[in-house]
Amino acid sequence: MATARRGGAHRVGILVYDGVKLLDVAGPSEVFSEANRMGADYRLVLCSPGGEGVVTSTGMRIPVDAAADRTARFDTVLVMGGDIFPGRPVGPELLAAVRDLAQHADRMSSICTGAFILAAAGLLDGRRATTHWRHTGTLARSFPRVSVEPDAIFVRDGRFYTSAGVTAGIDLALALLEDDHGDELARRVAQSLVVFLQRPGGQSQFSPSLRGPRPQTPALRAVFDAVAADPAGDHAVPRLAARAGMSPRHLSRLFQSEVGMSPAKYVELIRFDAAKAMLDAGHSVTAAAERAGFGSSESLRRAFVQHVGIPPRAYQQRFRSAYRGAAGEARRGAGDVAPRGFAD
Structure with a gap:
């Protein structure tokens, strides 16, 4: 062929x-x-x-x-x-x-x-x-x-x-x-x-942090932008609520109604995207975890396993040879889907 x-x-x-x-x-x-x-x-x-x-x-x-x-x-x-x-x-x-x-x-x-x-x-x-x-x-x-x-x-x-x-x-x-x-x-x-x-066939079509709609409430959009601008910052719910000028309970309700997730989950997804981008750029797992706000490489490892099914070091190795892996999967037989395990 x-x-x-x-x-x-x-x-x-x-x-x-x-x-x-x-x-x-x-x-x-x-x-x-x-x-x-x-x-x-x-x-x-x-x-x-x-x-x-x-x-x-x-x-x-x-x-x-x-x-x-x-x-x-x-x-x-x-x-x-x-x-x-x-x-x-x-x-x-x-x-x-x-x-x-x-x-x-x-x-x-x-x-x-x-x-x-x-x-x-x-x-x-x-x-x-x-x-x-x-x-x-x-x-x-x-x-x-x-x-x-x-x-x-x-x-x-x-x-x-x-x-x-x-x-x-x-x-x-x-x-x-x-x-x-x-x-x-x-x-x-x-x-x-x-x-x-870098994108083998099974990679997700879109980033997990972009799957939900952008909130309509201006104060909530300000929280979104603040987290995205500084993923490693202190984004505990009380601090986010203070930034939005509302109680933590009200902030959590708004997140669930407008975004479909908790504030903590949104922060985790933003940090995950930031860490993935750093790994793509060649940073070590430890550096990516620290700069993205995970605190430890073990926390980043757990997030990667949860979201893409493989640890960050394995992800980085696949990133370096993604198309070699995709071609190998394709050659192994008809009916193959190019390898999964990446989140866009």
């Missing part, structure tokens, strides 16, 4: 349509184009169901190279997402195009809501898949034969790959690149594009 093993140009078909999200097209395309500048040989072919140019989500018109049913076979096909899905049914012309492409492609991939197109074509029946976190519930309800992974960056099941929203398409393209040419080229491309080569 991979270019490096088979030799010759690796043809990548990019399926677009009216309403396609421009960034879904541009991000993965840049990964393969940058790889070409470093010695790879990917041939990108933009195609649409009827061979006509399309209007993207931004209103920008882009031309295409060919009609989907009048192209030679592709090694990899990328089915792009668009804001129009899942709000409307997938049209018959688009369904026919993706089915035709799937018959002759080694790898079928979708970016963001492109998963709805693959699912509507019946290509994900009995398979695991993901899409943008906002639409995973809709995907599961609309296509009950698809096993939806609601919190994965991307999922591989056999020759089918599905990914979450927008930037996850870049993560998927980097993983495909590594599968073809190894981790060194993937790392060089990531560095050239100034993106993190």
